[in-house]
Amino acid sequence: MKFKVVEKFVSINGEGTLAGQLAVFIRFAGCNLNCSYCDTSWANKIDVPYELMTNEEIYNYIKSTGVRNITLTGGEPLLQTGILELLKILSNDKELHVEIETNGSVPLDKFLNMKNPPSFTMDYKLPSSNMEDKMLLDNFKYLSAKDTVKFVSGCMEDLEKAKYIIDKYNLINKTHIYISPVFDKINLETIVDFMKDNKMNGVNLQVQLHKIIWNPNERGV
Template structure:
């Protein structure tokens, strides 16, 4: 029976994405193939992280017990979990709104073609992350109107690169597009000024709500 490495499971509000401010069940899985400079969940990617081995059935039962309809699979990188498509399918088949938070380096093709399709919040790692070379731009063609591309920006150079990628792939006409500041690294007002200068219609600034409501380092929120 397939088991997943789970770092934590909890109910909170979505801090970002199209359902920001709504209740969601978060299932955070261990492990990631990237080491972004601004990562705020490095603890979940350590070899010695405290985790539980759980089955899809156990996770579905937990979600059902919460009574919450939004489910966010996150990490780390949740799509690296062997057999994760089984969990996605079971949750979607039960009518849950399943969001996959993915880092942009994993092909979405096997998951976008599932009978019950989740929706994706896909990062595009900018130069400041030091991980841009790992991005799979082929994923952009698989995105639909309910999906999101998120650019986490920490500098003016990041903003310029985000604007170039949005323009090159016409992302603002394909899906939701968000600019999100690296917490404490860039003034959100500077992002707004950049958006005005570039006339970035169809692009949204989004702050991570959970980092303003709770301590930015707090887990389980």
Template structure:
């Protein structure tokens, strides 16, 4: 039986991404291979973080009991979970569900491409402000299509410049959705808009983390 280190399962609205504002079931896995300077879920990455071994069957049962059709698997870094493919294969059989997996850009996506009805990927590209850019696998860009999203979390002007360079180098706006998201409380939102206007960043979406506007930014399970 496949089991996963789950720190929380809850229902809320999607705070960002293509389905922002829509209800979703969130499944948060424990552990991450990166240590981003501004991580807002660092507590879930610690080795001593409390988690519950949760089976594929238990996860499916919880999803069914909530009656919500959007499912977001997040972390930490969920693709590091042993047997995560088993969970994704089972979710893929639930044709009425829309399954999204949030991944940090450092884990190879190729093993999941052959899956029928695969999940959509929301893949971060870590910019200089994260102090983790060296871990990015740019080969993952070739795995993405119109179902998927690349998210650039920006902390300042240097991050904006770097995001623009990566978007242009890999022609991302023609391949998938592209989002700029501010590090909460670190960058003037007008600065992002000014940069986008100055550089005619067509096809790029600026997005705020809706859940941090509605609730206390430090609150969990929302």
């Protein structure tokens, strides 16, 4: 089995519970969604350049970096043919911490039956994404304390829907919760004021560190 890898690099985690820590990023080609604010849409184009890599080649590259945090991203990594086999190889190495960035439209249950399952950073696509109807609400019951739900918000309607979902599915007591702004679409003060007004204890505001450190359109960072 070979995977279409459009990027592989070492950088810092720009988001989530490991923000600021080194990570190896493996970005796969292709996605089943088309979010209005997607900042990696180039990776989803049919003619995107890619490198074909086997399970073993990906694992060997990861080990060669000496970095223990692994982020599988895309595109949508869980749609890759053979991804379960790759996850089993990675899970057998107890030195690695594997995180998967997934868009919320792919069932998670079949990826949990392994000795050392990955952690998921799962999006819930809010109204401004134009993809909310693709969300699989059943996924919430498979999340645990090591996982994260990310709400990318670009307007007040998004924030209100995020709060509704957080409350309805009791996410605060289940997993990590992050609200992330759509870059250049909403003021950070607006999000903080909304969190204050609604007493959103246990919710984290995050900014994308990589877009602060480097040019927001820079790749491989």
